[in-house]
Amino acid sequence: MYQIIVLRKLQGRGIFVTEDRNEPNTAMTPTPKGLEERPVILGRKLAAKERRTLLETRNKPEVKKKYNDTECHLSPTPKEGGLIKGPCMQCPVCFTHGGLRSGDGGNYGRAGIVLYDDAYSLGDSEIEVLTMNAVDTVTQRTGTALATETFVYGGSFINVVSLKDDHPEVLSLILDSILSTGSYGARSRHYGRMKNEIRRIIKVPRPLVTSYGLVGQIGSPDDINKVLNELDVKVTESGGEIITVPKLGNHEKILDDVNNLEEVRHWYEEVAKYLKPEGSKGRGKKVTPDESSNTEKDDQEEGEENN
Numbered sequence: 001m002y003q004i005i006v007l008r009k010l011q012g013r014g015i016f017v018t019e020d021r022n023e024p025n026t027a028m029t030p031t032p033k034g035l036e037e038r039p040v041i042l043g044r045k046l047a048a049k050e051r052r053t054l055l056e057t058r059n060k061p062e063v064k065k066k067y068n069d070t071e072c073h074l075s076p077t078p079k080e081g082g083l084i085k086g087p088c089m090q091c092p093v094c095f096t097h098g099g100l101r102s103g104d105g106g107n108y109g110r111a112g113i114v115l116y117d118d119a120y121s122l123g124d125s126e127i128e129v130l131t132m133n134a135v136d137t138v139t140q141r142t143g144t145a146l147a148t149e150t151f152v153y154g155g156s157f158i159n160v161v162s163l164k165d166d167h168p169e170v171l172s173l174i175l176d177s178i179l180s181t182g183s184y185g186a187r188s189r190h191y192g193r194m195k196n197e198i199r200r201i202i203k204v205p206r207p208l209v210t211s212y213g214l215v216g217q218i219g220s221p222d223d224i225n226k227v228l229n230e231l232d233v234k235v236t237e238s239g240g241e242i243i244t245v246p247k248l249g250n251h252e253k254i255l256d257d258v259n260n261l262e263e264v265r266h267w268y269e270e271v272a273k274y275l276k277p278e279g280s281k282g283r284g285k286k287v288t289p290d291e292s293s294n295t296e297k298d299d300q301e302e303g304e305e306n307n
Protein backbone atom coordinates (compact mmCIF):
# COMPACT_ATOMS: atom_id res chain seq x y z
CA MET A 1 0.00 0.00 0.00
CA TYR A 2 0.96 3.64 -0.42
CA GLN A 3 0.64 6.43 2.10
CA ILE A 4 0.78 10.00 0.88
CA ILE A 5 1.62 12.77 3.34
CA VAL A 6 0.11 16.04 2.21
CA LEU A 7 0.67 19.47 3.66
CA ARG A 8 -2.41 21.50 2.84
CA LYS A 9 -1.81 25.25 3.05
CA LEU A 10 -4.90 27.41 3.27
CA GLN A 11 -4.55 30.54 1.13
CA GLY A 12 -6.74 33.06 2.91
CA ARG A 13 -10.24 32.33 4.24
CA GLY A 14 -11.97 28.98 4.30
CA ILE A 15 -15.29 27.70 5.60
CA PHE A 16 -15.02 24.19 6.99
CA VAL A 17 -18.33 23.41 8.61
CA THR A 18 -20.86 20.60 8.76
CA GLU A 19 -24.62 20.82 8.31
CA ASP A 20 -24.54 24.53 7.53
CA ARG A 21 -23.55 25.47 11.06
CA ASN A 22 -21.78 28.80 11.22
CA GLU A 23 -18.97 27.34 13.24
CA PRO A 24 -15.74 25.82 11.95
CA ASN A 25 -15.18 22.14 12.64
CA THR A 26 -12.65 21.71 15.40
CA ALA A 27 -10.90 18.74 16.94
CA MET A 28 -9.03 18.16 20.16
CA THR A 29 -5.66 17.94 18.47
CA PRO A 30 -2.64 16.25 20.03
CA THR A 31 0.46 18.44 20.11
CA PRO A 32 3.86 17.87 21.71
CA LYS A 33 2.56 20.08 24.57
CA GLY A 34 -0.77 18.30 25.04
CA LEU A 35 -4.25 18.53 23.55
CA GLU A 36 -5.39 21.75 21.90
CA GLU A 37 -8.66 22.62 20.21
CA ARG A 38 -7.90 23.51 16.60
CA PRO A 39 -9.71 23.66 13.26
CA VAL A 40 -9.89 20.40 11.35
CA ILE A 41 -10.85 19.53 7.77
CA LEU A 42 -12.77 16.28 7.66
CA GLY A 43 -11.29 13.55 5.51
CA ARG A 44 -14.62 12.74 3.85
CA LYS A 45 -14.86 16.35 2.66
CA LEU A 46 -11.41 16.18 1.12
CA ALA A 47 -12.29 12.86 -0.50
CA ALA A 48 -15.54 14.17 -1.99
CA LYS A 49 -13.85 17.26 -3.43
CA GLU A 50 -10.91 15.38 -4.90
CA ARG A 51 -13.20 12.73 -6.35
CA ARG A 52 -15.16 15.49 -8.04
CA THR A 53 -11.95 16.79 -9.61
CA LEU A 54 -11.37 13.37 -11.20
CA LEU A 55 -14.98 13.22 -12.37
CA GLU A 56 -14.51 16.48 -14.29
CA THR A 57 -12.11 14.59 -16.55
CA ARG A 58 -14.13 11.35 -16.48
CA ASN A 59 -17.30 13.12 -17.67
CA LYS A 60 -15.76 15.16 -20.49
CA PRO A 61 -17.61 14.43 -23.75
CA GLU A 62 -14.52 12.94 -25.45
CA VAL A 63 -13.60 10.86 -22.40
CA LYS A 64 -17.03 9.50 -21.50
CA LYS A 65 -17.18 7.84 -24.93
CA LYS A 66 -14.76 5.28 -23.49
CA TYR A 67 -17.32 4.49 -20.81
CA ASN A 68 -20.30 3.67 -23.05
CA ASP A 69 -21.15 7.37 -23.15
CA THR A 70 -22.22 7.25 -19.52
CA GLU A 71 -21.50 9.83 -16.87
CA CYS A 72 -20.39 9.23 -13.33
CA HIS A 73 -21.64 11.33 -10.43
CA LEU A 74 -20.81 11.44 -6.79
CA SER A 75 -24.31 10.84 -5.51
CA PRO A 76 -27.62 9.87 -7.06
CA THR A 77 -29.59 12.74 -8.53
CA PRO A 78 -33.09 12.38 -9.98
CA LYS A 79 -33.14 12.39 -13.72
CA GLU A 80 -35.85 12.58 -16.35
CA GLY A 81 -37.92 9.44 -16.59
CA GLY A 82 -37.27 8.56 -12.97
CA LEU A 83 -33.86 7.11 -13.68
CA ILE A 84 -31.15 7.71 -11.15
CA LYS A 85 -27.68 8.91 -11.95
CA GLY A 86 -24.94 8.25 -9.47
CA PRO A 87 -21.59 6.50 -9.27
CA CYS A 88 -21.31 4.46 -12.49
CA MET A 89 -19.27 1.69 -10.80
CA GLN A 90 -17.61 1.13 -14.17
CA CYS A 91 -14.76 3.62 -14.14
CA PRO A 92 -11.37 4.21 -12.46
CA VAL A 93 -12.84 6.80 -10.08
CA CYS A 94 -15.40 4.33 -8.74
CA PHE A 95 -12.66 1.71 -8.52
CA THR A 96 -10.60 3.94 -6.22
CA HIS A 97 -13.30 5.82 -4.30
CA GLY A 98 -16.03 3.19 -4.12
CA GLY A 99 -19.76 3.77 -4.05
CA LEU A 100 -23.14 2.20 -4.31
CA ARG A 101 -25.30 1.57 -7.34
CA SER A 102 -28.60 -0.13 -7.97
CA GLY A 103 -29.04 -2.00 -11.20
CA ASP A 104 -31.40 -4.48 -12.79
CA GLY A 105 -29.40 -7.30 -11.28
CA GLY A 106 -29.49 -5.82 -7.79
CA ASN A 107 -27.35 -3.46 -5.74
CA TYR A 108 -23.62 -3.29 -5.83
CA GLY A 109 -21.51 -1.60 -3.18
CA ARG A 110 -17.77 -1.10 -3.10
CA ALA A 111 -15.64 0.31 -0.31
CA GLY A 112 -13.03 2.68 -1.67
CA ILE A 113 -9.36 1.76 -1.72
CA VAL A 114 -8.33 5.36 -1.03
CA LEU A 115 -8.75 6.38 2.60
CA TYR A 116 -8.60 9.96 3.79
CA ASP A 117 -7.58 10.89 7.32
CA ASP A 118 -8.84 14.18 8.71
CA ALA A 119 -6.43 17.07 8.06
CA TYR A 120 -5.18 18.52 11.34
CA SER A 121 -4.16 22.12 11.82
CA LEU A 122 -0.55 22.78 12.76
CA GLY A 123 -1.76 25.59 15.01
CA ASP A 124 -0.96 28.44 12.64
CA SER A 125 -4.55 29.25 11.52
CA GLU A 126 -6.64 32.12 12.87
CA ILE A 127 -10.35 31.98 13.49
CA GLU A 128 -11.96 35.10 12.08
CA VAL A 129 -15.50 36.30 12.68
CA LEU A 130 -16.75 38.82 10.16
CA THR A 131 -20.02 40.72 10.23
CA MET A 132 -21.56 40.66 6.81
CA ASN A 133 -24.09 43.20 5.63
CA ALA A 134 -27.09 41.51 4.14
CA VAL A 135 -27.62 43.21 0.80
CA ASP A 136 -31.07 43.28 -0.75
CA THR A 137 -30.59 41.75 -4.18
CA VAL A 138 -33.43 43.77 -5.69
CA THR A 139 -32.61 47.24 -4.40
CA GLN A 140 -28.87 46.59 -3.86
CA ARG A 141 -29.26 48.46 -0.57
CA THR A 142 -27.86 47.27 2.67
CA GLY A 143 -30.64 46.26 4.97
CA THR A 144 -30.59 46.22 8.72
CA ALA A 145 -30.12 42.47 8.85
CA LEU A 146 -26.55 41.62 9.72
CA ALA A 147 -25.06 38.17 9.78
CA THR A 148 -21.79 36.97 11.21
CA GLU A 149 -19.66 34.51 9.33
CA THR A 150 -16.88 32.50 10.91
CA PHE A 151 -13.82 31.66 8.84
CA VAL A 152 -10.61 29.78 9.27
CA TYR A 153 -7.84 32.08 8.06
CA GLY A 154 -4.55 30.77 6.68
CA GLY A 155 -2.36 28.16 8.24
CA SER A 156 -1.43 24.64 7.29
CA PHE A 157 -2.94 21.21 7.79
CA ILE A 158 -1.15 17.88 7.88
CA ASN A 159 -2.96 15.01 6.20
CA VAL A 160 -2.38 11.36 5.33
CA VAL A 161 -4.09 9.74 2.35
CA SER A 162 -3.69 5.95 2.24
CA LEU A 163 -4.06 3.84 -0.84
CA LYS A 164 -4.72 0.13 -0.47
CA ASP A 165 -3.16 -0.71 -3.81
CA ASP A 166 0.36 -1.14 -5.18
CA HIS A 167 -0.07 -0.03 -8.79
CA PRO A 168 1.94 3.11 -9.66
CA GLU A 169 -0.86 4.01 -12.10
CA VAL A 170 -3.39 4.17 -9.26
CA LEU A 171 -0.96 6.23 -7.18
CA SER A 172 -0.64 8.73 -10.05
CA LEU A 173 -4.43 9.04 -10.29
CA ILE A 174 -4.74 9.88 -6.60
CA LEU A 175 -1.78 12.30 -6.73
CA ASP A 176 -3.39 13.98 -9.73
CA SER A 177 -6.63 14.42 -7.79
CA ILE A 178 -4.78 15.97 -4.84
CA LEU A 179 -2.59 18.27 -6.90
CA SER A 180 -5.37 19.39 -9.25
CA THR A 181 -7.82 20.42 -6.54
CA GLY A 182 -7.43 24.02 -5.49
CA SER A 183 -10.33 24.81 -3.17
CA TYR A 184 -12.25 23.10 -0.41
CA GLY A 185 -15.08 23.62 2.03
CA ALA A 186 -18.33 25.52 1.76
CA ARG A 187 -18.78 28.13 -0.97
CA SER A 188 -15.51 27.02 -2.48
CA ARG A 189 -16.04 29.28 -5.46
CA HIS A 190 -15.02 32.15 -3.20
CA TYR A 191 -13.32 30.61 -0.21
CA GLY A 192 -11.11 27.74 0.80
CA ARG A 193 -8.26 28.16 -1.69
CA MET A 194 -5.68 25.56 -0.84
CA LYS A 195 -2.17 24.76 -1.98
CA ASN A 196 -1.43 21.06 -1.58
CA GLU A 197 2.16 19.95 -1.19
CA ILE A 198 3.13 16.29 -1.36
CA ARG A 199 5.69 15.95 1.43
CA ARG A 200 6.25 12.18 1.34
CA ILE A 201 5.04 9.12 -0.50
CA ILE A 202 5.83 5.85 1.20
CA LYS A 203 5.18 2.32 0.02
CA VAL A 204 4.71 0.10 3.03
CA PRO A 205 3.47 -3.42 3.73
CA ARG A 206 0.98 -2.11 6.28
CA PRO A 207 -0.20 1.35 7.48
CA LEU A 208 2.59 3.24 9.20
CA VAL A 209 1.38 6.84 9.66
CA THR A 210 -1.81 8.73 10.46
CA SER A 211 -2.59 12.45 10.41
CA TYR A 212 -3.29 12.22 14.13
CA GLY A 213 0.05 10.61 14.88
CA LEU A 214 1.98 13.13 12.82
CA VAL A 215 0.35 16.26 14.22
CA GLY A 216 1.16 15.06 17.72
CA GLN A 217 4.86 15.22 16.87
CA ILE A 218 4.85 18.51 14.98
CA GLY A 219 5.25 21.41 17.41
CA SER A 220 5.28 24.06 14.69
CA PRO A 221 5.35 24.03 10.87
CA ASP A 222 9.15 24.35 11.08
CA ASP A 223 9.32 20.88 12.64
CA ILE A 224 7.84 19.05 9.65
CA ASN A 225 11.14 18.12 8.02
CA LYS A 226 12.57 16.77 11.25
CA VAL A 227 9.45 14.65 11.91
CA LEU A 228 9.40 13.34 8.33
CA ASN A 229 13.10 12.46 8.46
CA GLU A 230 12.37 10.39 11.56
CA LEU A 231 9.53 8.75 9.69
CA ASP A 232 11.88 7.83 6.84
CA VAL A 233 13.90 5.70 9.26
CA LYS A 234 10.75 3.88 10.37
CA VAL A 235 9.75 3.29 6.74
CA THR A 236 13.04 1.51 6.04
CA GLU A 237 12.83 -0.45 9.29
CA SER A 238 9.34 -1.64 8.43
CA GLY A 239 10.46 -2.97 5.06
CA GLY A 240 8.93 -0.10 3.15
CA GLU A 241 10.39 2.39 0.73
CA ILE A 242 10.22 6.11 0.06
CA ILE A 243 8.83 6.90 -3.37
CA THR A 244 9.77 9.99 -5.36
CA VAL A 245 6.83 12.03 -6.59
CA PRO A 246 6.27 10.82 -10.16
CA LYS A 247 6.05 13.23 -13.07
CA LEU A 248 2.36 13.36 -13.88
CA GLY A 249 1.09 13.43 -17.45
CA ASN A 250 -2.22 14.89 -18.53
CA HIS A 251 -5.42 14.00 -16.68
CA GLU A 252 -6.87 11.88 -19.46
CA LYS A 253 -3.76 9.75 -19.85
CA ILE A 254 -3.61 9.15 -16.09
CA LEU A 255 -7.26 8.06 -16.06
CA ASP A 256 -6.71 5.85 -19.10
CA ASP A 257 -3.74 4.10 -17.51
CA VAL A 258 -5.89 2.99 -14.58
CA ASN A 259 -8.79 2.09 -16.88
CA ASN A 260 -6.50 -0.28 -18.76
CA LEU A 261 -5.19 -2.16 -15.72
CA GLU A 262 -6.09 -5.83 -15.82
CA GLU A 263 -7.33 -5.74 -12.23
CA VAL A 264 -9.67 -2.85 -13.03
CA ARG A 265 -11.00 -4.58 -16.17
CA HIS A 266 -11.70 -7.67 -14.10
CA TRP A 267 -13.57 -5.60 -11.52
CA TYR A 268 -15.75 -4.05 -14.26
CA GLU A 269 -16.80 -7.56 -15.28
CA GLU A 270 -17.66 -8.48 -11.71
CA VAL A 271 -19.82 -5.41 -11.23
CA ALA A 272 -21.55 -5.90 -14.56
CA LYS A 273 -22.95 -9.20 -13.25
CA TYR A 274 -24.79 -7.29 -10.57
CA LEU A 275 -25.97 -4.41 -12.64
CA LYS A 276 -26.99 -6.04 -15.90
CA PRO A 277 -30.07 -8.22 -16.22
CA GLU A 278 -28.56 -10.71 -18.73
CA GLY A 279 -27.90 -14.10 -17.27
CA SER A 280 -28.39 -12.97 -13.72
CA LYS A 281 -31.50 -13.10 -11.60
CA GLY A 282 -31.17 -10.72 -8.71
CA ARG A 283 -27.64 -11.64 -7.89
CA GLY A 284 -27.22 -8.34 -6.13
CA LYS A 285 -26.19 -8.18 -2.55
CA LYS A 286 -27.93 -5.85 -0.16
CA VAL A 287 -25.75 -3.01 0.98
CA THR A 288 -26.49 0.04 3.04
CA PRO A 289 -25.18 3.44 1.98
CA ASP A 290 -22.93 3.44 5.08
CA GLU A 291 -20.89 0.67 3.56
CA SER A 292 -19.96 2.75 0.60
CA SER A 293 -17.37 5.43 1.01
CA ASN A 294 -19.49 8.34 -0.07
CA THR A 295 -22.86 9.44 1.16
CA GLU A 296 -25.37 11.73 -0.37
CA LYS A 297 -24.80 14.09 2.53
CA ASP A 298 -21.19 14.68 1.51
CA ASP A 299 -22.35 15.74 -1.86
CA GLN A 300 -24.95 18.15 -0.54
CA GLU A 301 -22.55 19.71 1.90
CA GLU A 302 -20.03 20.24 -0.81
CA GLY A 303 -22.59 21.69 -3.18
CA GLU A 304 -22.42 25.40 -3.86
CA GLU A 305 -26.10 25.96 -3.34
CA ASN A 306 -26.24 24.29 0.00
CA ASN A 307 -23.50 26.32 1.56
Ligand SMILES: [Zn+2]
Binding pocket: 072, 073, 087, 088, 089, 090, 091, 092, 093, 094, 095
Ligand atom coordinates in the same frame (compact mmCIF):
# COMPACT_ATOMS: atom_id res chain seq x y z
ZN1 LIG B 1 -17.66 5.87 -12.00
